Amino acid sequence: MDIPSEHLVDMYETMVKIRRYEERIREIYFEDKLPAFDIAAGLIPGEMHLSAGQEPVAVGVRPHLKAGDAITATHRPHHIAIAQGVDLKRMTAEIFGRETGLGKGKGGHMHLFSVEPNFGCSGIIAEGMPVAVGAGLAFKRRGTDNVALSFFGDGAANQGAFHESLNLAAIWDLPVVFICEDNAYAISVPKTASTAIADNSDRASAYGIPGVLVANNDPVAVYEVAGEAIARARSGRGPSLIEVKTDRLWGHFEGDADAYRSDEFKEAMAERDALVTFGQKLVAEGVLTDSDIEAIKERMFGEVEDAISFAISSPYPEPEGALVDVFA
Amino acid sequence: MTITTDRKLTTQKAIAEAIALEMEADDTVLLMGEDIGVYGGIFGATEGLLDRFGPERVMDTPISETGFIGAAVGAAINGLRPIAELMFVDFFGVCMDQIYNNMAKIHYFSGGNVKVPMVLMTAVGGGYSDAGQHSQTLWGTFAHLPGMKVVVPSNPYDAKGLMTSAIRDDNPVLYMFHKGVLGLGWMTNNPRATGAVPSESYEVPIGEAAIAREGDDLTVVTVGLSVHRALDAAEMLEDKGISAEVLDLRSLVPLDRDKIAESVGKTHRLLVVDEDYQSFGMTGEVIATVVERAFDHLDAPPMRVATPDTPIPYSRPLEQFALPSAERIVEAAQQLVSA
Numbered sequence: 001m002d003i004p005s006e007h008l009v010d011m012y013e014t015m016v017k018i019r020r021y022e023e024r025i026r027e028i029y030f031e032d033k034l035p036a037f038d039i040a041a042g043l044i045p046g047e048m049h050l051s052a053g054q055e056p057v058a059v060g061v062r063p064h065l066k067a068g069d070a071i072t073a074t075h076r077p078h079h080i081a082i083a084q085g086v087d088l089k090r091m092t093a094e095i096f097g098r099e100t101g102l103g104k105g106k107g108g109h110m111h112l113f114s115v116e117p118n119f120g121c122s123g124i125i126a127e128g129m130p131v132a133v134g135a136g137l138a139f140k141r142r143g144t145d146n147v148a149l150s151f152f153g154d155g156a157a158n159q160g161a162f163h164e165s166l167n168l169a170a171i172w173d174l175p176v177v178f179i180c181e182d183n184a185y186a187i188s189v190p191k192t193a194s195t196a197i198a199d200n201s202d203r204a205s206a207y208g209i210p211g212v213l214v215a216n217n218d219p220v221a222v223y224e225v226a227g228e229a230i231a232r233a234r235s236g237r238g239p240s241l242i243e244v245k246t247d248r249l250w251g252h253f254e255g256d257a258d259a260y261r262s263d264e265f266k267e268a269m270a271e272r273d274a275l276v277t278f279g280q281k282l283v284a285e286g287v288l289t290d291s292d293i294e295a296i297k298e299r300m301f302g303e304v305e306d307a308i309s310f311a312i313s314s315p316y317p318e319p320e321g322a323l324v325d326v327f328a
Numbered sequence: 329m330t331i332t333t334d335r336k337l338t339t340q341k342a343i344a345e346a347i348a349l350e351m352e353a354d355d356t357v358l359l360m361g362e363d364i365g366v367y368g369g370i371f372g373a374t375e376g377l378l379d380r381f382g383p384e385r386v387m388d389t390p391i392s393e394t395g396f397i398g399a400a401v402g403a404a405i406n407g408l409r410p411i412a413e414l415m416f417v418d419f420f421g422v423c424m425d426q427i428y429n430n431m432a433k434i435h436y437f438s439g440g441n442v443k444v445p446m447v448l449m450t451a452v453g454g455g456y457s458d459a460g461q462h463s464q465t466l467w468g469t470f471a472h473l474p475g476m477k478v479v480v481p482s483n484p485y486d487a488k489g490l491m492t493s494a495i496r497d498d499n500p501v502l503y504m505f506h507k508g509v510l511g512l513g514w515m516t517n518n519p520r521a522t523g524a525v526p527s528e529s530y531e532v533p534i535g536e537a538a539i540a541r542e543g544d545d546l547t548v549v550t551v552g553l554s555v556h557r558a559l560d561a562a563e564m565l566e567d568k569g570i571s572a573e574v575l576d577l578r579s580l581v582p583l584d585r586d587k588i589a590e591s592v593g594k595t596h597r598l599l600v601v602d603e604d605y606q607s608f609g610m611t612g613e614v615i616a617t618v619v620e621r622a623f624d625h626l627d628a629p630p631m632r633v634a635t636p637d638t639p640i641p642y643s644r645p646l647e648q649f650a651l652p653s654a655e656r657i658v659e660a661a662q663q664l665v666s667a
Binding site: 072103107132133139217324 | 336356358373384387389392395396397398399400401402403404405406407408410422425426429430433434435436437438440441442443445474475477498499626
């Protein structure tokens with residue numbers, strides 16, 4: 001496939017931004033929780049699930065999105081939110097629990113909701129999948145050509161909601177693309193111990209819809225497969241399932257000792273880091289120069305710092321704000 | 329607000345009429361659920377709607393409650409006003425995550441930016457020997473969880489007006505209709521299930537209790553089919569010289585605490601009647617409200633008649649013993665008044 005170079009550059013830039021974002025969140029998360037780790041302490045309290053390594057799944061989809069497309073994501077949502085263009089300042093303020101956050105500090109990092117772009121995520125496995133089906137139903141009923149994308153992990157493919165959602169989207173012929181981020185582990189349980197078949201993309205056949213496997217963590221491969229599935233949905237030809245074999249470079253959550261994955265496994269992931277290999281590829285192909293890459297880093301790092309500064313300088317909500325927004 | 333009319337409808341037909349009027353007026357309203365199309369709803373709440381509005385808007389779903397209730401949430405976020413029917417509330421166990429973690433919380437998580445304007449309607453209640461997985465009311469379970477309104481009509485007029493309000497509400501509304509108040513031909517005949525209903529559209533505001541019968545000696549606070557039982561009991565009590573006021577809550581969320589306190593302020597005695605399980609439920613909440621707001625007005629400790637903390641049994645004598653009856657209400661009222 002001939003991919004416009006502006007798409008390749010945009011995908012790379014977004015990968016740089018995502019990785020930097022996750023690295024900075026990680027630093028800030030830990031810096032005021034040491035020496036004695038207290039999960040409730042610091043600028044970013046609570047659980048933190050970071051997506052370093054899974055950037056290709058998010059950025060490969062990004063060039064195919066248009067205004068109004070809906071995304072539902074998971075407890076590990078930052079890369080997808082950033083790729084869809086969710087306001088980084090307000091998203092960061094939400095993660096820091098500030099009044100200026102997407103949800104005025106009521107949701108936190110697992111419950112990021114944005115109206116434009118149309119993004120939501122949740123902390124329960126497979127919970128967003130039926131919601132994406134409903135978004136697809138609304139788009140079809142309202143006669144728009146918008147598409148709903150449901151991101152979920154390999155662990156979610158064993159939930160009932162996965163199967164119910166695929167079946168509903170198929171029988172109602174809805175514009176929904178289901179994208180499985182297969183990072184080989186559901187927290188500590190390997191996919192080989194949890195899932196009866198090797199590739200969840202094969203499960204599409206049970207619902208009579210296309211199922212495509214992206215066998216390596218390659219943004220270009222995701223771009224091609226997602227492009228086809230999204231175009232198919234947008235033109236009224238129904239849902240698809242995509243599975244991407246991706247890499248969660250870090251633990252399930254920050255503070256996870258990650259002892260359940262072998263050193264060899266982790267070293268192999270680091271070795272094939274898609275951010276590095278994709279950058280090298282773009283340089284080798286003459287799409288970018290080394291100095292372009294430095295400039296991109298400077299710009300993306302700057303955007304991340306701006307968002308963090310915005311969050312830190314924003315006020316905390318008034319405590320009584322807890323009582324507001326239960327009802328419209 | 330009361331509109332006078334001579335036209336009589338059953339509660340079931342009143343619900344279907346409210347939905348039809350809203351579907352006519354608002355193209356974004358659509359229905360989904362099991363057997364709501366060709367069958368017209370197991371309890372008739374969607375009778376005739378498939379013929380009028382077609383399968384695009386009256387969608388029979390697979391037996392897939394997590395899927396279609398979650399889809400209703402997604403549709404509501406994206407510009408529709410879906411009504412999903414959970415056939416029996418007892419089935420909530422297979423789909424509760426979508427109800428209380430998604431439907432009820434997204435507005436809050438979003439800081440008020442994302443609205444979820446949907447109705448989840450469901451049949452509740454026992455009394456016809458359908459046993460412990462098809463007979464519960466469970467409204468206390470849902471009312472306990474923040475983020476959804478909980479509506480329980482007891483008569484045809486309220487059923488229509490509350491459904492209209494529920495569909496127009498920008499919040500998720502759980503609309504729980506008791507099978508015993510619907511006026512279904514295959515249920516035990518209930519004259520109170522038929523009543524005057526204007527043909528035009530109207531709203532009954534959600535969150536306002538109604539005085540179903542005025543009285544002076546005690547206040548009976550209740551909801552759903554138990555309103556009928558309380559009205560029957562009040563007639564029997566009148567013969568014994570006891571004047572009972574019957575307060576029909578009509579919704580548990582919001583709860584009309586003002587009207588509860590006001591009525592007890594007048595009668596000085598409180599009896600709470602609930603077909604839901606007794607402990608940790610509506611009876612305790614109503615009594616706590618009165619203790620907090622009208623303690624000095626109480627002339628006797630409040631009493632309650634509820635389903636004891638056991639699953640709903642099947643056999644007729646067992647079930648009839650467990651569920652609140654007019655006789656149990658009369659007995660409790662007599663004790664309360666003589667206390």
